[in-house]
Amino acid sequence: MAVPILKQGDVLIASIQLALTDVDLVMLRDALVEKVSNYRTRGVIVDVTALDVVDSFASRTLRDLAHMIRLRGAETVIVGIQPDVAFAMVQLGLTLENIATALDLEEGLAFLAKTNRRQ
């Protein structure tokens, strides 16, 4: 299943609606890294509100995605991690270090607006 990628100003938003297979996740990562150079994108938001499970592969893919996008000149925010998912991830040691996280889409946009102003 392809995840739709929306453009909002200079931000790309990928909102995951269903549980993704590993292949889908890699496709999402590649698509976002590809598109980030279009439209002078400054930020990418990945909304994982709908995910009930974030395993080690998903977590590593998200981390890789954020690092690749940073190398391509934009900032990534992961938003909407569910409380139970967050604690399960931490217990597995998947803490998404050095990657910005926010409560929801609105918070993610606010965070990017603030970091962009600073630059």
Next chain:
Amino acid sequence: MPGLKQEKVQQRSNRDENATALLSELVAHFRELRTDLRQEWAQRITKAQLLTAMTEDEVFTEATAVYDQYVEALETGTFESLQAYARNLSERIIPRGVETDEVVGIVLLLRDVLARSLFAKYQHDFAKLNRILDAYEPAANRVANTVAVGFVQERERIIREQQEAIRELSTPVLQVRERLLILPIIGAIDPHRARQLTEQLLHGIRATRGKVVVIDLTGVAAVDSSIANHLVQTVEASRLLGATVIVTGLSPSIAQTLVNIGVDLGKMNTVGDLQGGIEQAERLLGYRVVQITHDDAAATAAN
């Protein structure tokens, strides 16, 4: 062979019939002597200093009800109504501080009083007395068992309810400003409480859109390493939800535990006391608290 078996079955049913007949004889006897036996039982309860939380009249009233229920249970062999009564009685007397040994004690007393009356009645016919006791003892023991179990179950139910209430009270997540949450923790943290605390905090962050959380541990003297680890995990999980956690009021002992488990201080944001924690949280959220001077206050009042 089948004939033998049949004979055995026949024997057993004879014996059952016999037991039933003996039991009804018993019940008739207990009904007949109801007034005396009840009186004696109540007196022995008082003498044994059981149920001291209740007045003599109350003891007598309850004794009457228990006596009738007891005899009825012996007669019918069903214990539901006795069980219900035991539970109801427990509900009434537990808040008054009646202890388990008292309840077991009075039921055993009743058993003894009734057994004594049987001895008195059948003392000249030892064989019959034995048969009567064979019928009486299992039933009486079951009655005692039922009452004691009912009492203990009721107590456990009350304890469970109270534990639940304490747990709910024990980890309040408070919103003190828009997007600023405080989690004051007081008392020892056990694994269950730690888990609940995390759950309430994470859901609280989501529900109130909290951005900064101050966890105040002033009221916690010490934690073991697994709880300390759990706290660190809670801080990290909150970050995944987009909230910043400030931990305040760490005791020397907790600080030592955290260092011993090798916590990454880059991830833990700690401030000495709750006031400092709230001030830092306000800075992070962009609040500035300004004290009103007398002139300002006068101007506001004039307006």
